[in-house]
Amino acid sequence: MKHFITNRRETLKLLGATGAVAALGSWGVPAWSNGGPGHVVVVGGGFGGATAAKYLKRYNPALQVTLVEPVERFYTCPFTNLYLGGLREFESVGHDYRELKDRYGVNVLHTTAQDIDAAAHTVTLGDGSTLRYDRLVLSPGIEIRWDALEGYGEDAAEKAPHAWKAGEQTLLLKRQLEAMDDGGVFILSAPANPFRCPPGPYERVSMVAHYLKTHKPRSKVLLLDSKDGFSKQGLFMDGWAEVYGDMIEWVSLSDDGRVVRVDADRLEVETEFGERHQAGVLNVVPPQKAGWIADRAGVTDESGWVPIKPATFESTQVSDIYVVGDATVAAPMPKSGFVANAQAKVAAMAIVSSLAEREMPPASWANTCYSIIAPGYGISVAGVYSVQDGAIAEVEGSGGISPRDADPDFRRREAEHAVGWYNAICQDTWGTRPA
Amino acid sequence: MRLTKPVFRGDRRSFLRSGAGVLGVGGLLLSAPSLLLARQPWERLDVVRELLDGSEPSTTGIDLDLPLVSEDGSSVSLSVSVDSPMSDDDYVESIHVFGAGNPNPEIAAFRLTPAAGKAVVATRVRLNESQTVIAVARTSRGEMKVATRDVRVTVSGCLSRNGDSSAMGLDNPRVRVPPNPQAGNPAEILTLINHPMETGLREGEDGELIPKRIVERFQVELDGDPVFEAELYQAVSANPYLRFHVKPRAGELRFSWTEDTGETVEVTETLDPA
Amino acid sequence: MIKSVQNNARALVVGALMLAGTVLSSAQAEEISYNHASMLAGSCFNCHGTDGRYGEDSIPSIAGQPAGVLLAQLIAFKRDETPNTTVMNRIAKGYTEAELEALANYFASIRD
Structure with missing residues (x-):
């Protein structure tokens, strides 16, 4: 538990720095006026988990946030195909956790999560120690x-x-x-x-x-x-x-x-x-199927994936556990890094709202999946999603694929956008920028 | 819809009786007062009520398996298994499958004989929307069994596709028979044929409805004796896929697919148990 | 090429600003909260970086731009009035005009 003592001090120290860049909305309130103390543990440091940790702190810097992720450098699945094609170096898809630690005051523990006791609200770590949580975010990816x-x-x-x-x-x-x-x-x-x-x-x-x-x-x-x-x-x-x-x-x-x-x-x-x-x-x-820790937490169903409440991404089976990313049953949203990031922001807002006993604003997500067919030849599919009649649904009239009859210049610009998207989402998720 | 000629020699009477319910036209939904009384999903479908003919079905010993969530309603894996000795005096003689939320509720009707050895069938189906799928099995002793399954159908954004079967008619029949089936152990048989299974409900590029054209019957005989038969409706996916069983004995298996145009394709395979 | 796209979008601003006036009044009735706007904006960060600050050649930074300019661009995307757009038209169609206004206000409010 000594992590917390260090972390709390760091958090306090960093609050000033973070607060200085806080956006003052046209609503006249600072972005981080969301009150309510608590400790949130995030398991998994991919697109979903790293984003959840960052946005929990953005939505309420007073929260204690601990991120459990075994590796110090995370390699994304997106753009590994470009490495296979010879368009990128492998290291270009690697990202670290410095921004989360240094700028946002997230307590990042590079260890494994071995077990989850939902009744006791604890996560057992690789060294046998336990973390107690008020809310847990699982972003376990796939198995x-x-x-x-x-x-x-x-x-x-x-x-x-x-x-x-x-x-x-x-x-x-x-x-x-x-x-x-x-x-x-x-x-x-x-x-x-x-x-x-x-x-x-x-x-x-x-x-x-x-x-x-x-x-x-x-x-x-x-x-x-x-x-x-x-x-x-x-x-x-x-x-x-x-x-x-x-x-x-x-x-x-x-x-x-x-x-x-x-x-x-x-x-x-x-x-x-x-x-x-x-x-x-x-x-x-x-x-x-969903990453194995989801089974340990008891959040998977017979399909091997994790059913969630659409508006918050809290597990339908275990309260106070929120699950985001590829592990979830969130169709028609696809299992993409973009969506994991978008779901994590909704879950972070839901957690901050629930800890502050405040109403959650209506959820909204978007997705854009770029694919590279050849250098200078990109295509995409996009969608905007909301909760309709209690289920996640694509907003009518939104989204769709690139036109079949687009010209080479369109394909070239989509290939450029793909790179722009990758750099931007990695900045948003880990705070990393291309070398 | 017209009645198809029954092909089973053994049990024509019960086939006609159950067939009348399935193939009869009749409204999809009960009238409002009956709906209020309906306690179970199958009680809300006329075709199922007619099939049950007043008997109270059992809900045990039958398993209907489909994914809880399907990201592609044009091809959803479905399997039904019924606990049965499949002996000459006690076997599953039919399994009917319905989709309560489809334009036509009938999906398929399977007819089995003791020669199948095992009452397990599987196919791929079209589900128009999220709905309850219902399977009704009838045994040779007149027992009825019912299973239901709720399926949520979504189309994932990243999965939106444009392209379907390019097959025009009956094309490229495929059969897989285990090379060395063990006598006494029902052998799993797979079949697949390329066919568009045009529903008659779809518009072509010219805005006109494309005429209905489906494979409506599939039959399997072992040395001339019926083993398995399937009646297919528009809700069976393009390129009909069927999985079922045969109790191995040396002989010739004959598979035939019949279109609603009357055209038939046949394939034969030798069954050679160890 | 990219620059000309932006210029095209700017050229539409004047016309669209007039439209925006009518949109603004209808949007005010909907009362989109700050937290709601933050959540809507979260989806934009995936391509434009956190708070829309990440810009590079192919995807522009949108932080701190005038709300009227942003709203006019978003509405032009939604109405398919921006030539040469690749994906923003498909995305903007997923939001009501009130939501687009909340987004424009959110990004306009971002200051260093």
């Missing part, structure tokens, strides 16, 4: 369902990486691509819904095709899908044909695209109706 696809366990992922959590898996997949023979086949197996980053598999094969076209032009990309349709499908398929000719082949669920068995040693997959495909590099994006 791979290692039992869901025959032959695809943790050992298999060392040979046929998923690279669906950024880090060593991403680097492994990049090394395998670099070692693949010209003329080899890159196979990606895409899962059924729901899964992290719906357009991700399609951006990934785009970026892999860009790398192969540049370095190994005789190679092929085979996308075996457990679905009959996917995010921004028309835009992706137009782009693939335009930029990569027939290099990328998509096999839908109804054309026997669903992989049911993986032989990682032989880099071979078998589909539902018995077709076998041999890969040079095999990238299996497996079925997923």
Whole structure:
């Protein structure tokens, strides 16, 4: 508990600095006049968790906020595909927690959360110590369902990486691509819904095709899908044909695209109706569920994901626990970093409001997902969401995908916006800026 | 809607009886006073009430599985399993599936025989909106079993898609039979055929309704004996997918898909148990 | 290219400001609280940085700009009156004019 003593002093000291840049709204009140003491623990330091910690302090600097995140440097999934394509260095997707600690006075503990006792309101940490919370935010991300696809366990992922959590898996997949023979086949197996980053598999094969076209032009990309349709499908398929000719082949669920068995040693997959495909590099994006700590907290349902109250993102099953990001059942909002950040702001406002026993303003979220098909060729899907009849729904008339008939200049500007978006959301989440 | 000719030789009488309820036209909803009395979701659907024919169904020994939330209402995985010995004198003879919130509530009707070995069927269905899906099973002894499942249908922004089946008619039938089925252990069979399953409710690019064109019947025989049959409605997803079981014995399995145009495609596979 | 987009948007300001006058009066009735505006604005931060302060070549900083200018731009996006826009039209359509006004006021109020 000594963390708190240090932290409280730091918080007090920093309040002045933070307060100095406080926005004075046209409403004539400072942004941080939201009162109400309390200790909020945030588990997970990705887009959802880091944003929750920051905005809890922004909405009420008097709160004690502790962020539990094992790593000191967090690598985002967004833009790892650009690394695979050779458009970025891996380090460019790494972010640290200095702004949260130094500017906002968040107590950042680089350790694991081992268990949650919802009745006692405690989180057990890696060293066996416990933290008591008034409100808990879980942003646990995803866990791979290692039992869901025959032959695809943790050992298999060392040979046929998923690279669906950024880090060593991403680097492994990049090394395998670099070692693949010209003329080899890159196979990606895409899962059924729901899964992290719906357009991700399609951006990934785009970026892999860009790398192969540049370095190994005789190679092929085979996308075996457990679905009959996917995010921004028309835009992706137009782009693939335009930029990569027939290099990328998509096999839908109804054309026997669903992989049911993986032989990682032989880099071979078998589909539902018995077709076998041999890969040079095999990238299996497996079925997923909420990060495991969500199970420990008792917030998951039979689907393996976390149902939430739409207006606040508090768990429907356990009170005082708020869950944000990919782990939640928040459809029609997608499982994206953008959405995790947006959900975290709503949860932070809900927590600050509930601790101050004040009414929560109506929730609002937005999402923009950019995908890069090739350098200078970007596409997007956007949406604005609110609570309608007790459920999350897209605001009618809002959002949608980039036009099918847009000109190259439009695609180029969307590719630039994608980079602008990435830099801005990382600034908003971790306070980091591109080197 | 017209009545299809019953194809089961064994049990024509009960087929016609249950078929009348499913295939009969009839309004979707009960009149208002009956609605007030309806305690269970299945009591609100005329087609289900007719199928039950006044009997009080059991809600145990039957499991209807669909995802709680579906992000793509055009293809939702559905499976039904019924506890049954599947013996000659006690087997599940039919499983009907309904979607209370679809334009037409009928989704599919499956007919089983003891030769299926196991009363487990699965397919992929269209759900127009969030709704209650209902499965009704009838055993050879006349027992009725009902299961319901509420499904929330959303379309995720990142999932909005443009593209559906490009198949025009019956195309590319696929069958998967286990290579070495164990005698006494019901073998799981998968089938898939490319077909648009045009509902007749959809507008084409010219603004005109595209005529209804569906696969309306799927049959499986083992050396000429009926094993499994499915009647499909517009609510079965494009490219109909069916999963069911067969009790292995050496012989020839014949699979046939019949369109509402009358066109039929057949595939045969040899069953060769270990 | 980007500069010309901004210039186009500015060129629309004069006309749109007149529209904004009518919008303002209707919006006042809705009484959007500061916390509500903060939450609406939170979605903008994802591309424009915290409090709209993060600007670079492709996405401009919007902090501290005059409320009338911001509102006119947002309404022009919502009404598809800004040529060459990529995504802002799709996003602005998700908000009422009163909400857009609250957003314009929020970002106008940001000072260093």
